[in-house]
Amino acid sequence: MAAAEQLFRKALAHHRAGRLEKAVDGYLAAMGRAPEDGRIYANLGVALRGLGHSWKAAEVLQRAVDLDPAAADAAYNLGNALGDLGRTGEAETAYRRALASDPDLLGGWVNLALLLQRDGRPGEAAAVARDGLERHPKSADLTLSLGTALDAAGHGTAAEVAFRRAVALDPDAPRA
Numbered sequence: 001m002a003a004a005e006q007l008f009r010k011a012l013a014h015h016r017a018g019r020l021e022k023a024v025d026g027y028l029a030a031m032g033r034a035p036e037d038g039r040i041y042a043n044l045g046v047a048l049r050g051l052g053h054s055w056k057a058a059e060v061l062q063r064a065v066d067l068d069p070a071a072a073d074a075a076y077n078l079g080n081a082l083g084d085l086g087r088t089g090e091a092e093t094a095y096r097r098a099l100a101s102d103p104d105l106l107g108g109w110v111n112l113a114l115l116l117q118r119d120g121r122p123g124e125a126a127a128v129a130r131d132g133l134e135r136h137p138k139s140a141d142l143t144l145s146l147g148t149a150l151d152a153a154g155h156g157t158a159a160e161v162a163f164r165r166a167v168a169l170d171p172d173a174p175r176a
Contacts, residue, residue: 004033038067072102122152140170
């Protein structure tokens with residue numbers, strides 16, 4: 001096994017164990033050996049965000065997306081980091097890119113709907129939630145997002161139906 005791969009796997013083990021600072025150090029070491037490996041940048045970005053360094057995470061995750069434009073998880077995590085920074089338009093673009101690469105990425109649908117809702121675009125949020133529900137009809141999170149968007153758009157009766165459905169799908173969900 002190549003040295004970069006060994007370093008990457010060790011960093012990933014630290015990451016999974018919650019030792020984010022050690023993971024960052026390991027990813028940086030692996031990056032020194034394989035500077036064009038998008039997986040390293042993607043995981044480094046997630047670890048940096050976990051440490052509260054969303055600005056740096058966004059830079060690193062953008063590099064991951066540049067290296068592998070089809071990496072849906074990297075684009076999704078870039079959207080999360082950009083959202084942390086209040087860069088709504090860029091976050092929306094990243095989520096849409098993630099969903100174009102992997103339309104089954106549940107988190108992409110949920111986070112895009114939430115982002116649009118927070119941005120004061122409940123009609124668009126409802127449309128995204130509906131599109132996501134076509135792929136994930138049993139998602140309480142998407143159903144709740146749909147209800148929230150419908151309520152904000154003034155469709156109280158439809159929102160109530162969505163909220164009841166969300167509770168039926170996951171009665172123990174803290175948000176339901």
